[in-house]
Amino acid sequence: QVQLQQSGAELVKPGSSVKISCKASGYTFTSYDMHWIKQQPGNGLEWIGWIYPGNGNTKYNQKFNGKATLTADKSSSTAYMQLSSLTSEDSAVYFCARSTGSLDYWGQGVMVTVSS
Amino acid sequence: NTVMTQSPTSMFISVGDRVTMNCKASQNVGTNVDWYQQKTGQSPKLLIYGASNRYTGVPDRFTGSGSGTDFTLTISNMQAEDLAVYYCLQYNYNPRTFGGGTKLELK
Numbered sequence: 001q002v003q004l005q006q007s008g009a010e011l012v013k014p015g016s017s018v019k020i021s022c023k024a025s026g027y028t029f030t031s032y033d034m035h036w037i038k039q040q041p042g043n044g045l046e047w048i049g050w051i052y053p054g055n056g057n058t059k060y061n062q063k064f065n066g067k068a069t070l071t072a073d074k075s076s077s078t079a080y081m082q083l084s085s086l087t088s089e090d091s092a093v094y095f096c097a098r099s100t101g102s103l104d105y106w107g108q109g110v111m112v113t114v115s116s
Numbered sequence: 117n118t119v120m121t122q123s124p125t126s127m128f129i130s131v132g133d134r135v136t137m138n139c140k141a142s143q144n145v146g147t148n149v150d151w152y153q154q155k156t157g158q159s160p161k162l163l164i165y166g167a168s169n170r171y172t173g174v175p176d177r178f179t180g181s182g183s184g185t186d187f188t189l190t191i192s193n194m195q196a197e198d199l200a201v202y203y204c205l206q207y208n209y210n211p212r213t214f215g216g217g218t219k220l221e222l223k
Contacts, residue, residue: 035212045152045160045203047212061211095159101207102150104171106159 002026004096004107011113012086019082020110022096029077030054033099036070036081039109040092050099051079086114118142118206122215128223135191137218139204144184148208151180151189154217155200163202164189196222 007021022034036048049060053072060068067090069082083090091114097103119142129135139149147167152160162171164180167187177192191198199222204215 044216045205045214047205047214049211059210063211097160102162102165102171103152103160103205104162106161109159 002098002105004098004105006094006096006107006110009111009113011115013116014087014114016086017082017084018086018112019080020094020112022079022081022107024077024079024098027098029072030074034070034072034079035097035099035103036068037095037097037103038092039095040089048081048094053077053079083112086112088114090114117211118145118209118213120204120206120213120215122202122204122218124218125216126219126221128221129194130223131194131196133194135194135198135220137189137202139182139187139189139215141185141187141206143209145206145208147183148206149180149182149187150205150207151178152203152205153198153200154203160203194220 003025005023010018012018030053033050033052035050038046048064048068051058051070051072058070072079093109093111095109096107098105121140123138149167151164153163154160163174168180179190181188201217201219203217
C-alpha cells in the first residue's frame, strides 16, 4: 500500500535551515510528482511546490522561491524539502503529498517550530 | 494568483442534515478542482477530483459539482464522522491555490 512517512518534529533557531524528509513506499517513486504543502497553526493550506523524482524537475510557488528547495533521492525513494533563513512565519506543519494530478496520498506532516 | 473563496467559513449542522458548501474561483479553472477533508490532527484526504469525481472509497453521500468559477460540495446525509474542515483546491494554474476552508461543527 502507498505510504508517505515523514521525518519527526523540528525545533530550530531563527536564521537557521532545516531539511525534512518524506519516504515513499508501495509505488514507483520516480513516476509521480511529490508536492509539498504548508499549514500554519489554525490556518489553511498553502501550496509550496512539486518535484518530479524521475528527472528532478521542480516547480515552485513564487512565494517560496529562495525559501524552499525540493530534492529527491531515487535510491532511497525519499523526497526532501529544505527551508532556509527561518523566521517565526515558517513555523508550521509541512505535508508531502503524492500527485496523480490530484493529491491522493499525504504524509502525516512535520511540525517545524522556529524559536530561539 | 487564482483566489479560491469558500463559503461559508463555518456551519453548525446536525446528523442527517444535507450540507452544501461553495467554492468560487477568481478566474475560470475549468473542472480542475479537488475537494479535501481534514479532520482535527490529521492530514487532508482527497474526496473529489476533477470537480465531480468521487475518489476511491469515498461514500456516495459526498457529491461535487461545478465548472468554470463556481463549485459545490454536498453531503447528502451528514454523519458525525464527517465533522471536519473541507478545502477546495484549483490545479488549473500555478501556483495551485486552496480555499480558506469550511468547518463543519455540531449544533
